[in-house]
Structures are given as C-alpha cells and as structure tokens.
Amino acid sequence: MVLAEGRTREQKRDxxxxxxxxxISAVGARPEQVRIVIQETPLDNYAVAGVTFAERAEDALEEPMK
Amino acid sequence: MVLAEGRTREQKRDxxxxxxxxxISAVGARPEQVRIVIQETPLDNYAVAGVTFAERAEDALEEPMK
Amino acid sequence: MVLAEGRTREQKRDxxxxxxxxxISAVGARPEQVRIVIQETPLDNYAVAGVTFAERAEDALEEPMK
Amino acid sequence: MVLAEGRTREQKRDxxxxxxxxxISAVGARPEQVRIVIQETPLDNYAVAGVTFAERAEDALEEPMK
Amino acid sequence: MVLAEGRTREQKRDxxxxxxxxxISAVGARPEQVRIVIQETPLDNYAVAGVTFAERAEDALEEPMK
Amino acid sequence: MVLAEGRTREQKRDxxxxxxxxxISAVGARPEQVRIVIQETPLDNYAVAGVTFAERAEDALEEPMK
Known part of the structure; x- marks a missing residue:
C-alpha cells in the first residue's frame, strides 16, 4: 500500500x-496469508490533479493568515 | 491489493x-483519501514457495480420503 | 497504471x-525506456472512501430523476 | 510480476x-517467503515507446512478405 | 510509476x-481522479537484461576514452 | 519485486x-525484455499476520537465551 511519508512507527504498526x-473479518483470510508492504512516499513524489503534496504544503504556507 | 480469485461481490464490498x-482509524486518513484497487489473481497466477494455488488445489483433490 | 474498465481500445492507445x-518531454526519458502497463480494474474492484465505483453506479441509477 | 498474455499454464508454473x-539461491530467502503474483497483461494494455504490443502485432501482419 | 533516481524536484513536478x-486529454479523466505516485528507484535496484543501471554506469566509467 | 531491506549490493546483483x-529459460523472454525493479522495504513497513518484521526482530531480542 502507498502511504504518504510522515506517520510514526506506532501508527504504521497500528x-x-x-x-x-x-x-480476516471481511474475506476470511488466514492471518499468515495477509502480507502488508507499506510504500512510504515523499510528498514530492505524490500528486493529485497534477500537483504534488509538497507543492500544496508550500502553497498553504504562503497563504496570508485569515 | 492482491486477492486470490473466488470471493463474492459482497465480500469484496465488505x-x-x-x-x-x-x-481512517489507524492513521487518521480522510475517507476520500483512501483508494483501494483489488487486483484479483487467478490461482494459476499466484504462487508461494514455487507452487501455484491451482497446483495445490489439484494436489488436494488427488489425495486419498482419510 | 490503474485504469477503471470501460475505455475503448483507441482511448488506451491514445x-x-x-x-x-x-x-519524454518532462524528464528526458528515451522512448524505448518508457514502458506502460495498464491494469484495467472492474468497477467492483475499485473503491474510494470505502465505496466501490460499481456501488456508486448502482446508487446513481436508483436516484429519482430531478 | 507483469507478463504479457499468451503463455501456457505449464510455462507459468515453470x-x-x-x-x-x-x-532462494541469490538472497537466501526461505521458500515459503517467496510469493509470486503474475499480472497477465493483454497486448492492448502493454506499451513500449508509446506503441502497444497489439499495434506492433498488427503492423507486423500488414508488412509485405520479404 | 517507477523512475530511476536522479531527477530534480522541478523535473518531477513537470x-x-x-x-x-x-x-485528462486521452481518456477524459477528471483532474482530481489522476493520482501519481513516483517510486524513485536507486540504480542498484533497477536492472534490464540482468544488469543493474549501477553496473552499467560503472562499466561506462571503466571504458577507455575513444 | 519487494525485498526486505538488509541485502548487500552483490546479493542484489546476483x-x-x-x-x-x-x-528467459521458463518463458523464452528476450534478455532486454526482462526489467527488474527492487522495492527495498524497511522491516517497519513489512508485516505478515499483522506484525511487522521489525516487531518480530525486537521480540526475538527480548526472548531469554535458551
């Protein structure tokens, strides 16, 4: 699974x-059959609608305080 | 996510x-940020320890009833 | 790349x-270095915010005409 | 792994x-740790240098016999 | 998408x-439906024909100047 | 392919x-058609049966010597 960088170790374990x-509950998988690989993605490498999350964070910083 | 073929529509929705x-509960993601793509995989295309799940099913059928 | 099922052959070629x-234009890749694999995904296997696109299509059909 | 459609069942098992x-030989993995998922891809959904393998097969058919 | 390491931030944004x-132009996707995840891959982890791009770079360095 | 972090450069080349x-031997692929991308995954980001490999390593350290 893809996850934006920034979560703590505990959050990833949870x-x-x-x-x-x-x-297990939804499709009756056995625990040992469930393998999770977290692909942590830097905000510079993750974009929606052509704009990366890093750019969105920069824009948010530049916005005047309301 | 990869899922062996064979689950019902309802199971996939669940x-x-x-x-x-x-x-949402573990890392505080917003619902609309959670995108799930189920890659349903035929048993012939899914192997552990070099043996496909289709081969395992065939072997199980050939085993004498105990 | 993941693409919801339903596009024509011509659309996929385009x-x-x-x-x-x-x-090629953005990062100067050579054409033969660019390899595209389209993972066509049935609407039953593609969900955002926990609801599959198949369910969304069904809900849209049941909505009274405005 | 991504594999163009068209291989036999036996080839996939091999x-x-x-x-x-x-x-196992290269990195000392234990057999049960090695999980293979074959993502069989139609020639219409697999492109190199912007041209799908289906288009390449069509072009090859249209070429005059030398 | 998989991208060999080494591009600048601006190139990735472009x-x-x-x-x-x-x-958007090819299949009429809505901007917010287009999600891009760049999986930056070190040259040691990227191989074609069994040879990693790191090995290819080393070989190129060892070649006598023509 | 997904590989737990910790292998040497030589192991990855092998x-x-x-x-x-x-x-090449199993499905007759041409060498240049075989493209390998190693997704090295930290033990904190790799879980089986809900437990990450980092947790398993910690548990193993805490076990009394037998």
Whole structure:
C-alpha cells in the first residue's frame, strides 16, 4: 500500500494490525496469508490533479493568515 | 491489493469498507483519501514457495480420503 | 497504471502515446525506456472512501430523476 | 510480476518454480517467503515507446512478405 | 510509476503535470481522479537484461576514452 | 519485486541475474525484455499476520537465551 511519508512507527504498526484484522473479518483470510508492504512516499513524489503534496504544503504556507 | 480469485461481490464490498475504516482509524486518513484497487489473481497466477494455488488445489483433490 | 474498465481500445492507445510523450518531454526519458502497463480494474474492484465505483453506479441509477 | 498474455499454464508454473529457486539461491530467502503474483497483461494494455504490443502485432501482419 | 533516481524536484513536478494533462486529454479523466505516485528507484535496484543501471554506469566509467 | 531491506549490493546483483535467467529459460523472454525493479522495504513497513518484521526482530531480542 502507498502511504504518504510522515506517520510514526506506532501508527504504521497500528495500521498493519487494523488492515490485517479487516482482511480476516471481511474475506476470511488466514492471518499468515495477509502480507502488508507499506510504500512510504515523499510528498514530492505524490500528486493529485497534477500537483504534488509538497507543492500544496508550500502553497498553504504562503497563504496570508485569515 | 492482491486477492486470490473466488470471493463474492459482497465480500469484496465488505473488504473495501473494512480496509477503509482501518486506514481512517489507524492513521487518521480522510475517507476520500483512501483508494483501494483489488487486483484479483487467478490461482494459476499466484504462487508461494514455487507452487501455484491451482497446483495445490489439484494436489488436494488427488489425495486419498482419510 | 490503474485504469477503471470501460475505455475503448483507441482511448488506451491514445493514452499510451500521450503518457509516453509526457515522460519524454518532462524528464528526458528515451522512448524505448518508457514502458506502460495498464491494469484495467472492474468497477467492483475499485473503491474510494470505502465505496466501490460499481456501488456508486448502482446508487446513481436508483436516484429519482430531478 | 507483469507478463504479457499468451503463455501456457505449464510455462507459468515453470516460471514460478524458476523464479523461486533464483530468489532462494541469490538472497537466501526461505521458500515459503517467496510469493509470486503474475499480472497477465493483454497486448492492448502493454506499451513500449508509446506503441502497444497489439499495434506492433498488427503492423507486423500488414508488412509485405520479404 | 517507477523512475530511476536522479531527477530534480522541478523535473518531477513537470512530470506530474504532464502525465496528468495526458490522462485528462486521452481518456477524459477528471483532474482530481489522476493520482501519481513516483517510486524513485536507486540504480542498484533497477536492472534490464540482468544488469543493474549501477553496473552499467560503472562499466561506462571503466571504458577507455575513444 | 519487494525485498526486505538488509541485502548487500552483490546479493542484489546476483538476484537480478538469477531472476533474469529464470525468466528467459521458463518463458523464452528476450534478455532486454526482462526489467527488474527492487522495492527495498524497511522491516517497519513489512508485516505478515499483522506484525511487522521489525516487531518480530525486537521480540526475538527480548526472548531469554535458551
């Protein structure tokens, strides 16, 4: 799975547990059959609608305080 | 995510809901940020330890009833 | 790349040409270095916010005409 | 792994065995750790240098016999 | 998408814009539907014909100047 | 392909050679058609049965010597 960089080690461990439990309950997979690979992606390498999350963060910083 | 062929439509829908809920609870993702693509894989195209799941199913059929 | 099922053969050919031209112009890749694999995904296997595109299509059909 | 459509069942089984043996010998993986998922791809969905393998096959058919 | 390491931040931003524009024009995707994940790959982890791009770079350095 | 972090450069080069030879022998691929991308994955980002390989390594360290 693809995950934007920035989560803590604990969050990633919680995520693996929660996703595994979800797969077991939803489709009856055996625990050892559930293999999770987290592809951590820098904000510079992750874009929606042509704009990377790094650019969005920069734009948000440049916006005047309302 | 990779899923061996053979699950029902309902199971796949349950799986998408459960995985999404898991991602939201574990890393605080917003629902619309959670995108799931199920890559359904025929048993002939899925192998562990060099043996496909189709071969394993065939072997199981040939085993004498205990 | 992941693409929801339903595009024509011509659209997929146009897509391969356009993506290849984009990669060549943006990062100076050589044409033969650009390899595109389209993973066509059934609407039942593609979900955002926990709801598959097949479910969304069904819901849209059940909505009363405005 | 991505594989153009068109191989036989036996070829795919040979491939899974050969790739698994390669992984075990090269990096000391245990057999049960080696999981292979073959993503069979139609020639219409597989392009190099912007041209799909289906288009290449059509062009080859239209070429006059030398 | 897989991209060999070594491109600048600006090149990656241009790439995301160009690929998104290509997807919109070729298959009529809506901008917010186009999600790009760049999997930057070290030259040691990227091989064609069994030889990594790092090995190819080393070989090129060892070749006598013509 | 996904590979847990921790292998040497030489092991990865051997792996690329061995996998390429396997693909050539099993399905008659041409060498230049075989493209390998190693996605090296930190032990914190790789889980089986909901437990990451980093957690498993920590548990193994805490076990009393037998």
């Amino acid at each position: 995520l693996c547990r929660a996703l595994t439990a979800a797969a | 799986l998408c809901r459960a995985l999404t809920a898991a991602a | 897509l391969c040409r356009a993506l290849t031209a984009a990669a | 491939l899974c065995r050969a790739l698994t043996a390669a992984a | 790439l995301c814009r160009a690929l998104t524009a290509a997807a | 792996l690329c050679r061995a996998l390429t030879a396997a693909a």
